[in-house]
């Protein structure tokens with residue numbers, strides 16, 4: 001079955017990406033700091049959209065008590081997320097550290113917009129650690145239990 005990232009989460013990722021892309025076009029230390037963030041963030045977002053976010057597309061149905069055998073296809077994704085979780089969290093640490101540099105450079109050049117961006121992306125990472133990733137793991141656990149698969 002086709003597993004789709006909830007639209008609101010995809011839109012949030014795209015918006016963060018767009019602002020970062022603009023920041024990379026800035027001159028000097030700010031632009032350089034943004035390029036560093038982008039190099040860390042891009043592969044991270046790709047992985048999230050591959051296996052961390054699509055499982056959340058099942059939440060609505062699962063919450064309504066609808067479990068179908070085709071949902072077992074989510075297990076490949078949630079197993080991968082569980083296996084990669086420590087790496088994902090380590091990547092967040094690197095991203096957040098790079099964002100602190102970006103924020104400092106943005107303050108230095110009076111570009112409040114990118115200070116706010118750094119805060120938003122840091123909070124995004126925290127929300128993923130506290131809500132998004134655990135929810136995706138739980139989707140897998142719930143489907144596995146409900147369908148009685150190993």
Ligand SMILES: [Fe+2]
Pocket residue numbers: 013045048124128
């Ligand atoms: Fe993300």
Ligand SMILES: [Fe+2]
Pocket residue numbers: 044048092125128
């Ligand atoms: Fe993330």
